[in-house]
Amino acid sequence: MHADSAPDGLPRWIRTYGTGAWFLIGIIIVVGMVVFATARIQMVFIAVFLALVVASVLYPIVSVLAQWMPRPLATFLALFGSFLVVAGLFTYVISSVADQWDTLADRFQSGIQTILDFLESGPLPFQITQAEIYETINSAVAEATTYVRENAGDLAGQVLNNAGAVAIVFTILALSLFLTIFFLARGEWMWLWFLNQLPARNRERTHAAATAGWYTFSGYARGTMIVAIADGVMAFILLSIVGVPLAAPLAVLVFIGAFIPLIGAPAAMIIAGVVALAAGSVFDFVVVILGVALIGQIEGHILQPLVMGRQVSLHPVVVAVGVTAGTFLGGLVGAIIAIPVLAVTWAVYSAIRQVDPPMNELPEVDAKIPATAKE
Structure with a gap:
């Protein structure tokens, strides 16, 4: 043989x-x-994911408070404090909008008129008159009115479905809050109970893999939060210096957009640029766009490596492909969770695999053409 x-x-x-x-x-x-x-069970998965994100962000705070008080009380204080911060942020945004609403309406009207004049008599190779714009708007309004009149029954059904969706959102938030409380107050005990259900020979390796995954996930969540806050603060400073109205709400929009990898923060800042163009001038728009590029460079070359470190070591190609695949699979939710899922998967795999010594350079291969190919 x-x-x-x-x-x-x-x-x-x-x-x-x-x-x-x-x-x-x-x-x-x-x-x-x-x-x-x-x-x-997408909704349940979203609730668990949100609970894990909040728990990973608040876990260090709860651990510090638990040194001076019972852990359940520390959990309550951390959650209550976070609610106060979020409520204060939204109150500030709403009050800012209310205070600037009259001035903003006048500036928007003037800015839109400037844009219309630029399209009609500007240096562009084509001209769009205001009459054509108004005619297009009136035509769109007429078509929308006709559509609503012909599909009133279907639209009413969609409104009822949306009402059901609101109830689902509140259910997800309630379940997420319930899970967060238990993860923060009794998370270690719950994990110990799970390990005890496994065979003894698998407990240590499972705990090592899970620890690596949690370290990566919590690092990504906390790092994203820090980067999002930094983006929001830099956006607020930039918009305030330029004089763009509603700087605080736009900065909050940038903060939220930072949680969507690759496209979230730039898209939010482009919206801020459009607001600067409509309520200000072309110069304001250019300054905001250049500021967007500068903030992106600071985030990509300083904040991300400094905050994330080695916790999330994914190649940019993997990030781009993962976000795209997540978007196709789960829409906006898929785009948000794609990177942490990939990072945790890679961390767990790296913790349980056995790595051979790496090669310092590619080996030389003597490529020969087979005899059958020569014939």
Whole structure:
């Protein structure tokens, strides 16, 4: 029997790669089942994800407070303090909008007239008259009115569905709050109970893998929060210096957009640029756009490496592909959770795998053309 043949007569490389192919098929089936199951209980998954994010952000605060008081009381104080911060932020934004509303309406009207004059008599190779713009708007309004009149029944049903969606949102928030309280107050006990349900030989390795995953997830959540706050503060300073109205609400929009990888913060800042153009001048718009580029450079080259460090070590190509795939699979929610899921998966895999010594350079390969190819 040939040395490279298996006992059943098959070449050894066929058995090796065949076994690997079956393992790969099994992994794909498991991943597909996880994605399918998650899609079926998407709302529950979102609630658990939100609870984990909030718990990872507040866990250090709760741990510090728990040194001087019972942990349940520390959990309550941390959650109550975070609610006060969020409520204060929204109160400030609403009051800012109310105080600037009259001035903003006048500036918007003047800015829109400036834009219309620029389109009609500006240096562009084409001209769009105000009459054409008004005619297009009136035509769109007429079409919308006709559509509403012809589809009133369907629209009423959609309104009822949206009312049900609001109830679902409140249910998700309530479940997320309930889980967050238990994760912060009894998280370690819950995890110890889970480990005790496993065979003794698997407990230590499972705990090591889970610890690596939690370290990466919590680092990503806290790092994203810090970067989002920094983006919001820099946006507020920039918009305030330029004199763009509603600087505080736009800065909050930038803060929220920072949680959407790659596109969130730039999209929010572009909206701020449009507001600067409509309520100010072209110069304000250019300054805001240049400020957007500068903030993006500061975030990408200073904040992200400094805050995230080694906790989330994903190549930009992986980030781009992951966000795109997550968007196709789950829309906006998929885009938000794609990066932490990929980062945690890679961290867990890195914790349980056995790494061979790395190569310092690519090996030299003597590529020869097979004899059959020459013929």
